[in-house]
Amino acid sequence: MRVVVTGAFGFVGRRLADALLRTRTFGGTPIRRLVLADRIVQPDSPAAADPLVDVVHGDVIDRLGEVFAEPVDVLFHLAAAVSAQCEADVDLGMRANVDTTRALLDAARAQSATGGPRARVVFSSSLAVYGSHPALPLPPLVSESTLPMPQSSYGTQKLICEHLIADYTRHGFLDGRVARLMTVAVRPGQPNAAASGFLSGIIREPLAQRPVTCPVRPDLQVALASPRRTVKGLIRIAEVERGAGPGQLHGPMPVNLPALTVSVAQMLATLRQVAGDAVADLVTIGPDPAVEAIVGSWPSVFDNRRAAALGLEPDPDFMSVVRDYLTDRRTGGVSR
Template sequence: MRIVITGGFGFLGRQVTGTLLRTRTFRGAPIDRLVLADRIVPAGAPERADPLVETVRGDLAECLDDVFAEPVDVLIHLAAAVSAECEADFDLGMSANLDTTRALLEAARAQSAAGGPPPRLVFASSVAVYGSDPALPLPPVVSESTLPTPRSSYGVQKLVCEQLVADYTRRGFLDGRVARLMTVSVRPGKPNAAASGFLSGIIREPLAGLPATCPVRPDLRVALASPRRTVEGILRIAEAERGMGRGRFEGGLPVNLPGLTVSVAEMLATLRQMAGDAVADLVTIAPDHEVEAIVGSWPSVFDNTRATALGLQPDPDFASVVRDYAADHRDAVLVDSPLTAGQPSEGL
């Protein structure tokens, strides 16, 4: 089995790769090759030393011959420009998120047209396909049957690609599945250019002893998923057999990955309870209307029936999200707190 991960050296790509390299199987069958395609391939990345791993470096649209040099059984498409980048640079978003995805779909179609296996393709879409249009406000609870009306170029690009994946699947060119990701929090590392990046930054930076700015009003409610739950969702959707019933991928609609609904104020209160006043006081509230317009247009409460049928659940509460982050990134928690001692605060 040959599996390709585009954006394989991005944050989610590395997490998905790590899981697959631990199990070394996909749907119970051994993985023969894991191809990590990315425009940046870090020299010291440890996964490069694994005998299963092959790397393809460069602009994906120009590397498709290498990606498809051998038959591709599974494609997990994570290479993308993020939301604020696409808002700042329209051409980048159209090219990286739309044109490149279409080229990838065409390459997959060419493989099956030539008698090869129709690849199973997982497209990582986003909660950003939803938006609240004044003429058509979102219902209080959103599901896959809610009409997406994105309010950002990034959301539009993701939605167009979702539709293309559905049509290529309907025509039998490939077996496409769309996972709509919630905002991933807490992301480790440096801030990224996503409009939602602060939803990691307001936890990650204070835990590292650094100041952080919160660009939205604290009563804003958001739907979050930890990196662990997000990777679990991507792989569950990738591995599920098609068909009706529990554990199967049913129909052609996307799956909204489960999100934990929480207000920014609740996130900050959790940080205060778990890490103390000095840490929580490192966060300054300074609303930025551009960020608020994008993130505030996303729904925060979902009917997760479709994800639940696949056995997926949201994180139980935000305290567990923070605990997972501290456990997975001990070196990034530099403040003295119960988290570093591995002892959750009383009551959490």
Template sequence: MRIVITGGFGFLGRQVAGALLERRTFRGTPIDRLVLADRFVPAASPVADDRSPSSSSRGGPVVDVVQGELTDRLHELFAEPVDLVVHLASAVSAECEADFDLGMTANVDTTRALLEAARTQSAAGGPVARFVFSSSVAVYGSDPALPLPPVVSESTLPTPRSSYGTQKFVCETLVADYTRRGFVDGRVTRLMTVSVRPGKPNAAASGFLSGIVREPLAGVPAVCPVRPDLRVALASPRRTVEGILTVAEAERGSGPGELDGGVPVNLPALTVSVAEMLATLRRVAGDAVADLVTVAPDPAVEAIVGSWPAVFDNARAAALGLEPDPDFASVVRDYVADHPEAVTAAPLAATGRAGRAPID
């Protein structure tokens, strides 16, 4: 079993890789090699530390690292048979809106090149690769002539209102057709906004939905660029990784826990307003921390994030055994538990438990 993860050193890529290394199997088959492909590879990474063949002597997969532009490294990725591709590499929303050509190259052209490489493999008698594509809630948008329904499901027509959403929808359609033709076994997961992400801010329009929690918990001011009453659809990193791997492993069929047809799966969404997020932060960490957030609406960010739906019918995901986060307090709890080094003692001193947040 050989698995390729694109964007392997991005946040979600590392999380998916870590989960697979912990499981050591995929659909009951031992994972022999895990290939992490990315433009940038950090000098030190918990995942990269397992790249040597010695990891196999400990009973785990060998981790290979392929660095560079994906379209230039396809020969390395497919030098040996690939059983599963988890395609997470992507230019993000604000980047694509600012630079149309970047988005088309990084999102559409790269995805098609990967699909073609997988098609070539199967045409040569190799395995038909499972191809898991990470799409986005951004494929939906409220067109003035065709407004979104109050509750969105996979049967709702995507009408993206950003270049990023359009590019993701184009790729979804390509994956569906390559699957229909038997070139790959494609699966599309539509990700909700992932919050709370650790680390540095990225160029995603939705990045503030992590920043307004992450930065204050580290004692750093943050700006909220949307009105507080805006409702959004979120998923914690834990639930997102669970969703990606569940869709990847699901057998095709119409029974419980099976993937019915080629329709994308909207991963489970927690609906919450920005005001509720800030109130949770205040309850968790106190006034001094919450007051580090300044509301300063940015029309460009509001136009993108405000076009996305906030309320989803989670029935299709639930049929696979997936559920949304129960509330935003649990999302913050996960972040504090998973990244204690990013939560400073000073901001949490008011809680009486420095370094940990008491969350009811």
């Protein structure tokens, strides 16, 4: 069993790699090699030093020969340009998201066509494939059957990739699975270029005694998932067998990972409850119409039944998300 993770040294990728290394199996089968591919590599990370791991350094689209140097059984494709980057530079987003994904799919197709295994490809999509327009507003409760209508370049690029994966799967070139991620919070480290990055920043930065600006109105509702629930969801969607029975993956439809719906005001109230007034007062409200236009177009209330049928549940409340973050920050732990 040879497993590949692209974007493996990003936030979610690191935690996914760590989870796979803890069990050293996929679906009960021992992992023979775990390939961690990323344009930015942390050579001193524990994962990179693990004897089970091979590291591929560089843009994935330029390193396909190394990724597919041996047969790939499972491919987690997490590498992507993020939302605000794609909005500012459409060409960058098309290359990083659409062109790279198609190249990976074509490499998997070629592997199967030449007698190799039919790769199981797990694609991390996004709730950004949805969007509300005055002519066709979102329903109050969003499910996988809701028409995706992205209102950002990032969401459009993710949706293009979803359709490519569905078509390649229909033709039998590969076994594609699409997990639509909610906004993952709370993320440690430095702020990134994602439009949703402030949803981690308004918790992370004050807890580190740094002031931060919240660029949206406090009553805005958002759909979140903790790193732990996100990694669990990716692995479950990857490992589950296809079929019509209970606990199996039915049909080609993507799976929306379970969402916790919370308002920004509730997030800030939780911060105040956990850390006190002095910390919570480090957050100021400073509206940024560009950020609110992107994040505000995403749905916040999801029908989680499809995920629940696979044994996946949302975080119980935002307090549990913050406590997980504090525990991981204190212990250096990762998702479990």
